[in-house]
Amino acid sequence: MVDGPIPGQWADLRASRPVSEDALATLPVTLDGQDTPLSIAMDQAGFLHLLIPVRRGPAGAPPPDLNGLRVRHRRLETGEVIELSAPPSHEPVFTPFCREVADAVVVECREPWAAVAATVRNWQSAFRPLRSGMDKTVQVGLVGELLVLRSLMIPALGSAAVYQWSGPNAERHDFVGERLHLEVKTTRKGRPEHEISRLDQLRVPGGRQLLFVSVMIEQSAAGAETLATQLDATVEQLRGDAAALDAFMARMVSMGWSEEMRNSGELLRFSVRGASVYAVDDDFPRLPDGFAPPSGVVAVKYTIDLANLPELDFDEALGVVRQANPGYIS
Template identity: 35%
Template sequence: MALPIKGEPACRLRLDPKNGLITLVTPYDTPEPDVAKLKNVGFTAVSAGDDEYAELTVRVEGSVHGAYGLLATIADELQIEKMPLAAAVAAGVARHRNVFASRGAMTTEKEVGLLGELLFLEYLIHQIGAGPAASSWQGPLSEEHDFTFDSVHLEVKTTSSERRRHVIHGLDQLVPLRSVPLSVLSIQLTRTAPKGGRTLPQVVAQVRKIAGGHQVAVDARLASFGWQDDDADLYSTYWALRSQPRAYDVKGDFPAMRPDLVGPVVPNFALVSEVSYRVDLTDLHYDALPDPIGGFVESKES
């Protein structure tokens, strides 16, 4: 089925319901549009007698309105704005990027990392209230540590391994800020049956619920992690705490690599970048956290 679009240059939409395709057909022009990196969009040039046509095809994948809207926008750019073909396609794609954006879950490492921070945030909301708890959560895009309080800053590290092995990203991650003591909060998770744990989407929903009017701040932090509600069904693993979390003060014998320690022994240290290292805290002595947040971690007496 072909639907003509009135205007110049001539455009028509060719519908292929059986294969889930919609194609915009218009006179060929150079340069060709660059669609090589677009998941659901393809481009071909075809000849019909003495004429050459450009065919821009969108695979519907459940969004007929989205695919139609994209091609209609491109036709408007061609006919109304008089854009060249390549520019019209680029403009249409910029407006309708969600039509062909791929869905993909975060890596397991990022999933458990976000889950660990949400579990601590959930605890904080019950202990100190939604407002102070949401304000203390800084998120991955902040230059602060993960959670900041007047008495202590926390870097939350979550793992699904049997030992407390955690990756430290960069030489600055474990540098105390503004002379406030810094602790690493070590959380261990394990996969479990539905009755014994919760999925990441379930924890997200619960935290949002108890955050009340502070959900906006929580959602901003979730977005910085890469969380998208449309991808919630991709996170089906049920998680539970493997052990009670522990806190480790970043001082004394804590195995932290910091610029002030590494710099003096590395030639041309200013040229070093993107350093990550792994620490195993399993057998290291652990510490307490101040009230009212101390109840989240294992006490030194237990």
């Protein structure tokens, strides 16, 4: 059996992804520690590839594309190849699929096109996952969290900021550190008004600071931004830290992100109207810490208006984050 691909190899390729759109970062597939003619690769967008050298195209119709798997005949500088590719979200399925294809070609010495066609047939149900669309409110919330991650947290803490992003874990606050929490709210309204859906959401944890970030976006078919553009910008910042990039993508997948969303038509387009940072203190509009709903009331939602509330400028906010995390080096 071939030695790979394995998750660590994808992580290595992710850390060295090319800048050019048509370039590939590659690693050879090995058998008992020796290189084989096959290789795995990753492109600028993070798509996973298996490259199998061939002398010709398929004798008949090529294997069909599946949801999350593409089969192509390509001519590279090194020669002709069968190119199998899948989005990053399909890594858990694509990895064993590639190993089976590589075994068929390298160990069993089967004709490459026939081996690929047979393996695609065997795995076709695995590449047809049921995926529900991402709700618009989830997209809006994620957009705000990614804006804060890439515009404030990563500039302050470097790639380690990813590990403080707790929004995908449904915690009380969206960013959680040892001395500082951040709550991010995003609105499509024309005013900085936000709905608070938990009694404890604006309570300051004991011995810590709490910052509130208000993000205002305008949804428009002509908007230049989408959740995908925010993700891509964040990935670019994390390119040098493979572990942090993997953790980031795992969080995105847990929230329902899939590369298929890019072409599905479900992505909201928007423009960023602005973002403001506030210290949650005695003057911040919120329910008192000791507030308890009457017996029988199991949930309370209320709306806060931040108009005319003093806000921190960017340098102040950056300083607060860094001061609360003295052990990090940005």
